[in-house]
Amino acid sequence: MSEKRGGQHYGCVGVGVGPANLSLASLLHGDTTVPNLFLDRKTSFSWHDGQQMPDTTLQVSMLKDLVSLADPTNRFSFLAYLHAQGKMYHFINAQFDAMPRQEFRNYLTWAAEQNENVVFGERVLSVDFDTTFVVRTDRRTLTADNLSIGVGTAPWYPDVARDLPGDDHFHVSDFVTKASDLAGRRVCVVGGGQSGAEAFLDLISRPVAERPRRVTWVTRRRNYFPMDDSPFTNDFYTPSYSDYFARLSSETRGQLNEAHVLTSDGISEATLRQIYQRVYVQRFLEEGPDLVALHPHSEVVRVGRGATGDWCVDLRNSDHGGRVTSLETDVVVWATGFRPAAMKFLEPIAHRLERERDELSIDDSFAVRWDGPTDRNIFVHNAAPHQRGLADRNLSLIAWRSRRIADRMRKVRSDEPLGSFMEWSAKEDRSPLLPGALR
Numbered sequence: 001m002s003e004k005r006g007g008q009h010y011g012c013v014g015v016g017v018g019p020a021n022l023s024l025a026s027l028l029h030g031d032t033t034v035p036n037l038f039l040d041r042k043t044s045f046s047w048h049d050g051q052q053m054p055d056t057t058l059q060v061s062m063l064k065d066l067v068s069l070a071d072p073t074n075r076f077s078f079l080a081y082l083h084a085q086g087k088m089y090h091f092i093n094a095q096f097d098a099m100p101r102q103e104f105r106n107y108l109t110w111a112a113e114q115n116e117n118v119v120f121g122e123r124v125l126s127v128d129f130d131t132t133f134v135v136r137t138d139r140r141t142l143t144a145d146n147l148s149i150g151v152g153t154a155p156w157y158p159d160v161a162r163d164l165p166g167d168d169h170f171h172v173s174d175f176v177t178k179a180s181d182l183a184g185r186r187v188c189v190v191g192g193g194q195s196g197a198e199a200f201l202d203l204i205s206r207p208v209a210e211r212p213r214r215v216t217w218v219t220r221r222r223n224y225f226p227m228d229d230s231p232f233t234n235d236f237y238t239p240s241y242s243d244y245f246a247r248l249s250s251e252t253r254g255q256l257n258e259a260h261v262l263t264s265d266g267i268s269e270a271t272l273r274q275i276y277q278r279v280y281v282q283r284f285l286e287e288g289p290d291l292v293a294l295h296p297h298s299e300v301v302r303v304g305r306g307a308t309g310d311w312c313v314d315l316r317n318s319d320h321g322g323r324v325t326s327l328e329t330d331v332v333v334w335a336t337g338f339r340p341a342a343m344k345f346l347e348p349i350a351h352r353l354e355r356e357r358d359e360l361s362i363d364d365s366f367a368v369r370w371d372g373p374t375d376r377n378i379f380v381h382n383a384a385p386h387q388r389g390l391a392d393r394n395l396s397l398i399a400w401r402s403r404r405i406a407d408r409m410r411k412v413r414s415d416e417p418l419g420s421f422m423e424w425s426a427k428e429d430r431s432p433l434l435p436g437a438l439r
């Protein structure tokens with residue numbers, strides 16, 4: 001793709017164009033005080049296309065688009081998209097309980113295409129610093145006062161799945177292409193989150209002629225647990241909680257992320273209902289051969305080839321002294337999650353950046369703490385759940401986070417939304433009780 005803007009120096013260069021950086025690109029669009037350019041290695045915009053199964057939906061409110069929660073009048077809002085497409089009334093009348101994932105992807109694609117500062121087909125190879133950032137791509141060299149890194153996540157496999165040969169096992173991120181032709185085969189889906197649930201539902205819902213012979217669903221969790229999407233829980237996904245969380249000790253933050261994992265990584269109740277109803281119909285109404293096997297509380301501890309070349313998957317259930325049972329399958333789908341993507345391009349300056357555990361250490365503006373000048377910053381999106389909580393990797397805060405980042409570059413501070421109804425922090429004790437009094 002050719003350069004869309006003249007000149008090689010920018011106020012901000014973005015690495016990666018997923019929803020996170022696209023949100024910042026949308027907020028900065030038209031702002032001549034921060035000339036900006038956002039680069040993505042992909043040839044065109046896509047959003048989890050390998051998991052765009054029919055009937056999948058967005059797991060957050062439709063208001064959590066690229067910009068609305070920070071700048072509701074912005075031209076890149078979801079409403080502006082519906083309006084531009086002439087389908088506002090149709091969308092209202094469709095009465096979706098949750099937005100189709102495909103529609104959100106189409107909205108994001110529209111926003112990327114409308115923004116001349118967003119460029120595809122250009123990979124960032126390295127970043128160095130010499131009074132400004134020097135960004136080398138596979139096409140050119142640019143300089144920038146600030147960088148915004150939004151490289152998202154990469155598929156994650158458990159140790160037992162690493163280095164396994166063959167293409168009859170794959171990560172769920174490739175589901176649409178690799179799971180298209182599984183008629184008559186035995187398939188084992190590993191992973192009890194939303195992605196595993198969607199893969200399982202898709203497989204057991206196929207027309208009879210396209211359906212696998214057996215579909216097994218395995219999870220380490222004690223059950224197929226729902227995502228907690230209730231009002232008070234959703235306070236964890238607000239700006240004020242994000243700021244509160246960031247000030248807690250590292251140990252407490254780690255404990256909270258573990259304790260609250262189902263607020264983000266559980267399964268939508270609608271998906272669970274669909275699965276249960278599908279299993280009911282299959283077992284009691286269609287009375288076909290046993291299609292489904294469900295193994296909660298089972299950890300995959302070994303995977304190897306059986307005598308006939310199929311997969312032998314060993315499962316351990318800790319309720320029974322760690323007893324191991326084996327199941328045979330033709331195909332394994334690893335729905336075992338994602339982890340923040342590596343940022344190898346930062347290697348030339350990596351020694352100058354502070355870290356916290358395995359994350360880059362960030363301040364309140366999501367700028368990496370480093371030994372460089374304070375007006376030259378590297379902002380990171382979606383890469384610091386240990387510091388900002390589970391919301392960091394979710395769509396909930398992308399508009400707010402982008403505005404914080406934009407504010408820092410513009411040297412302004414926008415108004416923050418009102419705080420929570422709840423008192424998250426212990427207030428300073430203003431009237432200490434007498435020693436020995438009950439607390």
Ligand SMILES: Cc1cc2nc3c(=O)[nH]c(=O)nc-3n(C[C@H](O)[C@H](O)[C@H](O)COP(=O)(O)OP(=O)(O)OC[C@H]3O[C@@H](n4cnc5c(N)ncnc54)[C@H](O)[C@@H]3O)c2cc1C
Pocket residue numbers: 015016017018019020021022039040041042047048051057058059060122123124125150151152153195338341345381382393394395396
């Ligand atoms: C199937 C699925 C559905 C999800 N649904 C929801 C949901 O409903 N609600 C929710 O809150 N969250 C959801 N999430 C979680 C999260 O919101 C998304 O993963 C979101 O896409 C993260 O956005 P991102 O911009 O950080 O990263 P990504 O969308 O992963 O984008 C990163 C981009 O960086 C590019 N890139 C990487 N390295 C380079 C480089 N060196 N040079 C140039 N470009 C580079 C990549 O090509 C990619 O396009 C979902 C996740 C998945 C996997």
